[in-house]
Amino acid sequence: MANEGKLILLVDDHDATRETITELIRDLGHQTLTAANQFMALKYIDERRFDLALTDLKLPDGSGLDVMRRLRQTSPETPVVMITGHATIENAIEATRMGAYEYLLKPVDLNRLRTVIKNALHLSALERQIGRASALDAIVGHSAKIAEVKDFIRQIAKTDVTVLIQGESGTGKEMAANAIQALSRREGAPFVKVNVAVLSRELIESELFGHEKGAFSGAIRQRRGRFEMADGGTLFLDEIGEMPLDSQVKLLRVLQEREFERVGGTETLPIDIRLICATNLDLRQRVDEGKFRDDLYFRINVVRLRLPALRERPEDIPLLAEHFRQKYSVRYGFDRQFAPETLKALRAYAWPGNVRELENAVEGAVVRSSGQLIDADRLPEEITGLAPAPSLDVTPGQPLAEVERQYILAELARHGGNKAMAAKSLAIGLKTLYRKLEAYGGGGQGNDEAEGDGEQGPGN
Ligand SMILES: Nc1ncnc2c1ncn2[C@@H]1O[C@H](COP(=O)(O)OP(=O)(O)OP(=O)(O)O)[C@@H](O)[C@H]1O
Ligand SMILES: [Mg+2]
Structure with missing residues (x-):
């Protein structure tokens, strides 16, 4: 070749x-x-x-x-x-x-x-x-479940088939999407990622499909959407379960017809993309609740990759912990080993926030240790079970918004950073949670929103 x-x-x-x-x-x-x-x-x-x-x-x-x-x-x-x-x-x-x-x-x-x-x-x-090779190697784990995931990725990557990745928050959905793209025939072509959950209802269509100049107030010039940017390559729609119903209709049409119009445009543009979708929601249940169109569900659920929660494969915990210990030891310039009881505590915990929570816990423990060993008391308290969830610093006279902020962050911490579970226990939508975390700064999704909009021309 x-x-x-x-x-x-x-x-x-x-x-x-x-x-x-x-x-x-x-x-x-x-x-x-x-x-x-x-x-x-x-x-x-x-x-x-x-x-x-x-x-x-x-x-x-x-x-x-x-x-x-x-x-x-x-x-x-x-x-x-x-x-x-x-x-x-x-x-x-x-x-x-x-x-x-x-x-x-x-x-x-x-x-x-x-x-x-x-x-x-x-x-x-x-x-x-x-x-x-490294895109697949980056997925650490020696459990049978992870071996299955890797086999599956190897098997379907080369085809152009639409893939739906399902799994709890922090299970590695984005990593899997990266590996599928890297192993695919479209590897050298554009790879565009969109986190649907952080897009506002008003902007989502213009973001995905672009718009013509004057399509709505604020549309001062033509803009290419994410579909257009991904043409010839791969589009990753993250948190697809959060897409508003009316946008779902448009998406379905684009996927079926393989063509689209920019918002406010009349010209029909052909599109050639490979689609990868991810969600931490049960889409079947969203369909039953009338929040997700069943025809779109069938269209994107061609092959499904389910990423197992970390508690379903506890044998991977020591390997992952060691992987992150090395990563952060190198990054921060320490040479520290786990004390045996630290590994024991890591192994025993249920990890509601999955691999992301484990990674954060290990990073924190590496940094907060002082000697040669990483002792268990350097782990977050919810893992060692030494103390209950963080208490709130609420006194009368504080603005309600501040109380809300503290409460939301505490709930998020209690669920190991798992946004879907935190939103559920707060009885608010995931999108609302994202918006609030973004307003608090740095708590949002950050890195999986592709930066740059491809409009670097003069007059910008
Ligand atoms: N098997 C794994 N090996 C190594 N690192 C992993 C693995 N799974 C996840 N991670 C790491 O955990 C973090 C979360 O992974 P990723 O962003 O892919 O998860 P996600 O399922 O997309 O999460 P969310 O639903 O919160 O967006 C990342 O830092 C990733 O590098
Ligand atoms: Mg993700």
Whole structure:
């Protein structure tokens, strides 16, 4: 498979150079996407993944170093070859320091360029393979249940089938989605994640499908939605159970017809995506309660991956605890081991917040220990059973909102950070809980909301 056509980004403002190099690359059996300036180059980099990039150093509107910087951020495994007619030592050093694979002088010796391209592509294929293996290896666990999960992922990743991932909060749903994408045929293509639970009812459709200029007040220019950004790649809809019913109708139509319109638009756009959905809710029950459309449920429930709660596979606890101990020991620069009674306490606890709760507990314990050993008293009290749930600091005269804040955070802590369970015991919606946590700052979902909206053009 090493010879399948690769996609190479070629950035040069000189027409003749672009033509010559494009031809050379075509002869090698690969494809180019060419850009004559930095603006177009950055746009392409945001939209797709390249196996290799060749860039001129001096561009009419910027520098090849900025092109390289953006590649380093969005796809660090893509090698970059810098080509320049204005060689200076400073530039050569800067390019090398940033990790340029090679630095070539103009006029380019085509034989040399051919060799460099072949070698760089070989390197990038190796890096990709390592990336793929590690996405699955990142899922730690030696229980039969986790082995089944990994087998399942290996089996379905290569197909384009829609996957519904179900599991309690903190069981690794997002990790599983990452692994499916990394092992899929769409691995080099866009991977767009959307957490439906944090989107407001008003904005969800424009967020997913984009909008035309003037579609509603505030729509001052056209915007591409997440579906469009994911075209050719994979879309991960996290917390899909939280989607409002009217948006569910639209989603179903898009999935069935494989086309959509932007909000306020008339043009119908075709779409090619692989869909992965996740939820910590019982969707079947949501259907019975009339909160989730059954036709959409059938449409997304093509194959289902259920992630087991940690208490269903306690044999994984010591391995995971050790994994996180190492991770945080390295991060914080400590070399501390678990005391036997600490492992015993970890093993005995029920972990309502699953792996995320375990990870947080171990991180806290690593940091809060002082000697060589991590003693059990460094674990949160609910785990060691040494004290009841945190008490509230409520005195008359405090604003109601402050009391509410403390109460909500205490409930969340009592449920080991499991938002779904905390929301249930507070008898409020999960979405309401998300909104409140976000208002408190830092308590929201944070990292699984893709940043950037792909609108980096001028006039932004
Ligand atoms: N099997 C595992 N091995 C290693 N780390 C794991 C495993 N499962 C989960 N984690 C870690 O636990 C945390 C939670 O995982 P993840 O975000 O994938 O869970 P989730 O099911 O999406 O949770 P939520 O429903 O709260 O969004 C992450 O930091 C992840 O790296
Ligand atoms: Mg998640």
